[in-house]
Amino acid sequence: MSGEQRQLDGNGVAALLEELLGADATGLVRVCAGCGQRHALGAHRAYRGAGWVLRCPGCADVAVVIGVAEERLTLQTRGTFAIPR
Amino acid sequence: MARAAVLGRLIGRLAWRTATVREVVAESEHAVTLVLDVTDWPGHRAGQHVDVRLTADDGYQAERSYSISSAPEADAIAITVERIEDGEVSPYFTDVIRPGDQFELRGPVGGHFTWSVSDGGPILLVGGGSGFAPLMAMLRHRAAQDSDVEVHALVSARTDADALYRDELAALGPAEGLHVAWTFTRGGPPGWTGYTRRVDAAMIAEVGPAPARAPRCFVCGPTPFVEWVTGLLVDAGHDPQHIHAERFGPTGGRA
Numbered sequence: 001m002s003g004e005q006r007q008l009d010g011n012g013v014a015a016l017l018e019e020l021l022g023a024d025a026t027g028l029v030r031v032c033a034g035c036g037q038r039h040a041l042g043a044h045r046a047y048r049g050a051g052w053v054l055r056c057p058g059c060a061d062v063a064v065v066i067g068v069a070e071e072r073l074t075l076q077t078r079g080t081f082a083i084p085r
Numbered sequence: 086m087a088r089a090a091v092l093g094r095l096i097g098r099l100a101w102r103t104a105t106v107r108e109v110v111a112e113s114e115h116a117v118t119l120v121l122d123v124t125d126w127p128g129h130r131a132g133q134h135v136d137v138r139l140t141a142d143d144g145y146q147a148e149r150s151y152s153i154s155s156a157p158e159a160d161a162i163a164i165t166v167e168r169i170e171d172g173e174v175s176p177y178f179t180d181v182i183r184p185g186d187q188f189e190l191r192g193p194v195g196g197h198f199t200w201s202v203s204d205g206g207p208i209l210l211v212g213g214g215s216g217f218a219p220l221m222a223m224l225r226h227r228a229a230q231d232s233d234v235e236v237h238a239l240v241s242a243r244t245d246a247d248a249l250y251r252d253e254l255a256a257l258g259p260a261e262g263l264h265v266a267w268t269f270t271r272g273g274p275p276g277w278t279g280y281t282r283r284v285d286a287a288m289i290a291e292v293g294p295a296p297a298r299a300p301r302c303f304v305c306g307p308t309p310f311v312e313w314v315t316g317l318l319v320d321a322g323h324d325p326q327h328i329h330a331e332r333f334g335p336t337g338g339r340a
Contacts, residue, residue: 008308008332012150014194015136019099026197042197043330 010044013052016066017041020075033079034061098127101138104190106182107161112249116167116215117179118154121190123162129153129193131222132200132303132331135164138189139174149174152305152331153193154218154250156225157201165249167215198331200303202227206262207235207294211284211314213306214242214249216333220303221250224257233261237300239292240267241284241310245274266292284310289317296322305331 010017010026017025026042037058044054044063054064056079067074108120134152141147155163168179200208200223210220217240227234242248254265267273268280268288280288294300302323304314311332318328 009330011134011195011198011331014134014196015099015150015191018194024194024196026195040197042195 009046010040010042010054013046013054013066014042016052016068016073017064020066020073029082030056030063031080031082032056032058032061032063035059099191099194101189101191102126103187104137106184106186108184109182112165114246115179116165116247116249118163118165119178119182120155120161120163123190126162127193129157129162130196130199130201131157131226132198132219133193133195133222134219135162135190135192136194137164137174138191139177140189147173152219152222154221154225156222156229158226158229165215165218165221198303198305198329200226200301202230202232202234204301205234207237207298207300209293209300209302209318210236210238211302211304211306212238212240213284213310213314214247214333216306216310216331217249219305219331221254223303224254224263227263228257228259231259233259235262235294236264237293238263238265239284239288240265241306242267242269243271244269245277264292284314284317286317286321289314289321293318293321296324299324299327302328303330304328306333308332 014024014026026040028041029038030041031038034056035058037056039057041054043057045057047053051067053062055061056063063079065076102124104121104123106119107122110118112118134150136148136150138146138148151164151166153162154165166175166178169175198219210223212220220238227236257263268282268284269277270283273279273281302318304311311330315328315330319325
């Protein structure tokens with residue numbers, strides 16, 4: 001890490017999430033498969049490596065894994081997302 | 086066809102656009118505000134951010150997120166950038182870039198960390214270092230709307246020389262309902278009688294609306310600052326669902 005200022009929560013991944021899901025997802029509430037707590041995706045901890053991993057702020061359970069490649073993005077999720085209709 | 090329309094809107098919204106620097110404003114010893122003209126800017130809400138992409142001559146690209154510090158009502162968007170000594174992007178923005186220079190930008194993005202006057206109050210804004218940028222957008226929006234929604238702001242800076250927007254914050258209106266407190270964690274300027282310590286429980290109790298009034302709380306800054314302040318808010322009895330946080334990465338130990 002360069003120490004550069006960058007967001008380290010789900011808010012900072014807002015653009016990628018929007019690319020993947022078609023709308024802003026930072027306010028989406030996830031019910032954690034690990035601890036049962038409910039947190040907005042924007043409040044999840046974000047870790048950058050070969051892509052991004054979002055983890056539950058309550059128990060660090062892996063919530064979302066985003067792979068970033070030249071030609072495509074990949075998405076894996078865990079837990080239950082409540083999506084308003 | 087509906088799908089194509091949705092995708093079209095989406096791709097349009099998230100397209101990389103050209104930003105042209107209109108003005109570079111020195112904010113502090115370490116930070117500048119870039120005022121930007123952006124082609125086909127779709128407008129934003131206070132608290133949102135943009136992704137910025139720089140491309141080197143050899144094709145190497147670096148992307149960063151920066152909060153928008155200008156009000157939605159302004160005719161240009163502004164981002165405030167703090168120089169990180171070993172940073173890859175920020176020294177270019179703080180030391181090199183000039184009016185007329187261009188780079189790529191997309192957004193606005195993020196809907197979780199936003200506020201508008203129609204959401205009402207009271208609200209509490211707590212910013213550490215350059216983390217006050219998105220909170221400043223909220224206060225500028227409130228001023229542009231001539232709103233007297235009750236806002237309590239607490240700004241933490243190391244010294245007066247590091248303080249962002251200090252003169253503007255002192256002059257911002259409407260004064261009715263607006264309460265701004267500073268803490269200078271490494272000592273205030275001569276004659277300073279305000280806080281000179283790290284944000285703590287007593288400060289939160291003095292500055293903020295009481296938890297019983299259920300204020301929405303917005304906390305932004307380096308990760309350790311945000312973890313610390315949100316912990317204080319929860320301990321004080323604020324509803325975790327009312328606490329919105331936005332974290333920045335390490336700031337070279339200068340937080």
